[in-house]
Amino acid sequence: MRLGRPARHVSVKDVAARSGVSFQTTSKVLNGKGSVSAVTRARILRVASDLGYVPNLQARSLVMRSTRAVGLIASDFSDHNLSRFIVGAEREARRQGYAVVITSVEEGSSGEYALPALMERRVDGILLAAPQMEEDHAAAHVLQRTVPAVSLHHVPGGGVSTVGSDHELTGLLATRHLISKGHRHIATVIGTRGRRVTQSRLRGYRRALEESGLPFDAGLVDDGQWEIEAAMAATRRLFERRPEMTAIFAQNDTMAIGVLSALRNLGKRVPDDCAVVGCDDIEMAAHTVPPLTTVHVPFYETGAEAMRLLLSMIATGSVAPHKVLLPVHLVARASSGGK
Amino acid sequence: MRLGRPARHVSVKDVAARSGVSFQTTSKVLNGKGSVSAVTRARILRVASDLGYVPNLQARSLVMRSTRAVGLIASDFSDHNLSRFIVGAEREARRQGYAVVITSVEEGSSGEYALPALMERRVDGILLAAPQMEEDHAAAHVLQRTVPAVSLHHVPGGGVSTVGSDHELTGLLATRHLISKGHRHIATVIGTRGRRVTQSRLRGYRRALEESGLPFDAGLVDDGQWEIEAAMAATRRLFERRPEMTAIFAQNDTMAIGVLSALRNLGKRVPDDCAVVGCDDIEMAAHTVPPLTTVHVPFYETGAEAMRLLLSMIATGSVAPHKVLLPVHLVARASSGGK
């Protein structure tokens, strides 16, 4: 049981005192800079390890003006896709010797607290993965003029680099696949209306229809809110409205699972009575009944790439905004009749 | 396009210069300490906001000897359970004004790099959520004598507080439930053998059998390695070995999904031919076919509670190790014949 102020750590001065040199010389040795004779160097290193010296990055970054830490603002770490993104990003940061400070922004709030909290800590850059901030002009404004930033989602006013995948292509590939299977009445269960991803994937869906001369029918579009339950309800409504429908493209796999569930309840066989295609390719997709055809979205790689871009911006001091799109591809499984 | 050293931020000195006072006075105002006249106070605050002053926590923590940051070592952020834990922990930390620095320790490696990296940043405490470090004596040794730490898993040598749920009870509840449904030949698909969770849940399973005077049969135990595919294989082996089996308890929901999948392939009906019970209560559990009976494990609350404990240890400077167990409960669904 220990009380009061935290114990002092061993500092360069402690090491220096024990080695009989000035603390600056110790610093030189520890950083491999300057010229120090082999014997004192050895002695200092010896003492440092004996004393269990651990450098204080706080102090170092104070003079260096760089913390070698980046901030990560995410909406929900337990979201499957986002968490893959985070794993990729963290790993890349660690590889390059950067620490990652996380903050989540709750669903309702606009993340006003998140940014200042990271700025106080003087992170060298910020990674954004909170789609609900898509329209957050205040945050965008701050970002544009303070630290390098890379975002997974759109940032109003531009000026911030973006790494993601081609959502329109995603919708296009999914819908094309269904058309190639002979379907003519293809419905789509979409995510939250306000989101850009939703609109992009919907655009891809429409483009695929156009390509094949199929008409767009608003009655074949329904809201799934990215959630299982809502997607189930959407499926039921779609069937009431358009009984002739033979395929459904869900804008993500979670909703696709809801669609499968609803179809089962309605007594429809998949893919014979109604084919289903999802989006994202979560791990579970290979193990639904039947296994889900989906479009693979490389979240892990996106995270890694975003972090790579961010760190390179930090390193070069460049602020010229990039826009990187990673490739997506269809993974055909049984829910659409396979390959 | 900006090159070279990062731009200097506004400091108290800048604010002071513009307000015509010493920087120490500025500091007093900004912290609400000392006595400063109302008019100068107002002036200083005005200037601070005009200049967009953001305090530098690095410098502050240097003198305060506390970073108000905690480290989080996790094995895999994309693991569903772990990510719930993290969400709970991060939220609680944020509520109390602490930042969270994450590091993941890769499957193979022993996390030797993770600890020093956090120590260099002088985190005030460490949260551990990397079950693969259960037997990491080196790390444990370091932890015991440096910073306050709370762990989700066992730490060799004790001395580190632990927050988790009662895994033995989990196994007990699941198995009891199946017994109460009249099952007599109950198999179990277990996680990685070396892990304590695995052994605890297995112990619960055995205790439930004992309670009811049922024999323990090693042939009814098989390895699922926490994974879908492996659990599928385990299920097939179990049926070859013990065709009389009528129920399976999987040590987590992911494996339970594999079990369901395998049963379907074998042409078995659930729960009529074989009942299934899982563990953890992931979101998907309510939407499998049929919906999965499982034991709810409160990962979110565990994370929040662990962080709460850690922060209180930091605040009081206490280091006396606690051991907190959070309650679990059965959630009966169709895969075991419901309530």
Added chain:
DNA sequence: CACAAGTAGGCGAACGTTCGCTTAGCGCCC
């Protein structure tokens, strides 16, 4: 009117680093 008691603000030091300049000592060469 002198003196105690407050109030407003200044000042030096410290936290643990890095960086650049200075200095002492030494061998070498012309």
Added chain:
DNA sequence: GGGCGCTAAGCGAACGTTCGCCTACTTGTG
């Protein structure tokens, strides 16, 4: 043998804070 150049090490300053102590001015009081 005096100047050159090199190596080893020291020293002061700075980074942006907080903290405790000191000082000068303003009041109030007997």
